[in-house]
Amino acid sequence: MRTGSEPATARSPLRMRLWLSMWGMLWALFGLVAFSLTGRPGWAAACAVVVLLAILDLCVITYRMRQGPHYQPGRDIPPYEPDHGDGRPHGPGPGADGRGRNGGRAGPPSGRP
Numbered sequence: 305m306r307t308g309s310e311p312a313t314a315r316s317p318l319r320m321r322l323w324l325s326m327w328g329m330l331w332a333l334f335g336l337v338a339f340s341l342t343g344r345p346g347w348a349a350a351c352a353v354v355v356l357l358a359i360l361d362l363c364v365i366t367y368r369m370r371q372g373p374h375y376q377p378g379r380d381i382p383p384y385e386p387d388h389g390d391g392r393p394h395g396p397g398p399g400a401d402g403r404g405r406n407g408g409r410a411g412p413p414s415g416r417p
Contacts, residue, residue: 318365321365326362332358335347336348
């Protein structure tokens with residue numbers, strides 16, 4: 305369940321994902337070269353697929369890093385009301401002054417004055 309402070313405290317692990325993707329790409333390249341030299345084409349093809357996936361992941365990561373804080377609001381953006389799960393509205397209802405739709409009158413709205 306949300307606490308409401310996530311936009312102020314959440315951070316994306318893009319840098320960690322970048323380094324892990326680079327580490328995996330290096331190992332897959334090593335495996336590709338090693339299996340190619342030892343005559344194992346199946347394993348070399350598997351390593352080539354992993355290299356291609358790592359390169360694709362690196363492209364996605366760098367694209368998202370260049371977006372900057374576009375999808376990561378800063379501390380100046382207030383958190384929204386969390387879902388209470390019991391059907392309560394998420395914020396003030398119609399008429400933010402608390403008087404409701406009828407302007408404070410009791411009973412259902414009618415067309416008569």
